[in-house]
Amino acid sequence: MNARHTAAPSTDLDHQREAIAGLGHELRALVDATVRTVTPADVLHRVTDEVRRLTSQLTGRRRTRTEIPHVDEFPGGIRMFSPVTGPGNPLAPPVRVTPDGDGVTGHCTLGIAHEGPPGYVHGGMSAMLLDELMGWACSAAGTPAMTVSLQLRYHGPVPVETPLRVHARVTGTEARKVFVTGSITTEADGDRQLVTAEAVFVAPDPERARALFPER
Numbered sequence: 001m002n003a004r005h006t007a008a009p010s011t012d013l014d015h016q017r018e019a020i021a022g023l024g025h026e027l028r029a030l031v032d033a034t035v036r037t038v039t040p041a042d043v044l045h046r047v048t049d050e051v052r053r054l055t056s057q058l059t060g061r062r063r064t065r066t067e068i069p070h071v072d073e074f075p076g077g078i079r080m081f082s083p084v085t086g087p088g089n090p091l092a093p094p095v096r097v098t099p100d101g102d103g104v105t106g107h108c109t110l111g112i113a114h115e116g117p118p119g120y121v122h123g124g125m126s127a128m129l130l131d132e133l134m135g136w137a138c139s140a141a142g143t144p145a146m147t148v149s150l151q152l153r154y155h156g157p158v159p160v161e162t163p164l165r166v167h168a169r170v171t172g173t174e175a176r177k178v179f180v181t182g183s184i185t186t187e188a189d190g191d192r193q194l195v196t197a198e199a200v201f202v203a204p205d206p207e208r209a210r211a212l213f214p215e216r
């Protein structure tokens with residue numbers, strides 16, 4: 001799991017993002033502990049009551065389904081609650097994305113919460129990582145777009161608790177269509193592609209984009 005971000009906040013927005021990331025970090029630790037524990041039922045009941053009590057403290061206004069969080073930059077920027085890159089989402093590893101020469105690279109370590117076969121990553125999780133990174137590659141190329149087709153090949157199992165590298169790059173465009181490839185390797189063996197992907201993304205036409213994202 002990624003280390004908690006500890007840089008000093010400089011604005012209210014940074015302060016809010018810092019707080020969101022802090023809660024996300026602790027919740028990821030809770031999720032990890034939850035899927036590993038062999039503690040007896042009476043302890044689980046006690047913890048369940050405590051978690052229910054904590055959840056009830058997250059009161060006040062909740063954002064609506066289509067509302068873009070004020071801490072985000074959409075499209076193509078910060079997504080605090082993304083299930084892949086969002087530091088505030090306990091479902092996210094989270095993946096740290098960096099631009100590279102010909103696309104984008106994501107770095108993450110998945111835990112037992114993301115397991116499919118024992119000790120290895122769930123295939124759907126690999127698909128989610130690649131889909132997201134390929135979306136970032138589209139944005140990095142100046143064309144924010146949505147997946148219309150995603151084809152994956154699983155060449156070898158992806159280990160959990162192992163630093164991973166997810167790479168994605170745009171290989172071509174045709175009007176609003178963007179063609180993208182991606183791969184997952186371990187950080188230790190960047191030459192051995194464990195999963196590869198080919199995808200077509202489409203940049204929605206402006207009218208469709210307004211209908212899909214009314215609060216953008």
Ligand SMILES: CCCCCCCCCC(=O)SCCNC(=O)CCNC(=O)[C@H](O)C(C)(C)COP(=O)(O)OP(=O)(O)OC[C@H]1O[C@@H](n2cnc3c(N)ncnc32)[C@H](O)[C@@H]1OP(=O)(O)O
Pocket residue numbers: 075076131132135144145146147148149175176177200202203204205208
């Ligand atoms: C905007 C940025 C948002 C970024 C967020 C992060 C994304 C992370 C990745 C995702 O998870 S995206 C979520 C999963 N994807 C979807 O939910 C998309 C569902 N599909 C749609 O909503 C519409 O297809 C879409 C808005 C993407 C496009 O609708 P449009 O009405 O704007 O496009 P249209 O249907 O006219 O198709 C445009 C071109 O794409 C082609 N196309 C459509 N579906 C295709 C397909 N499946 N395979 C190949 N090509 C396809 C279509 O033939 C056409 O080609 P031509 O221009 O050559 O005629």
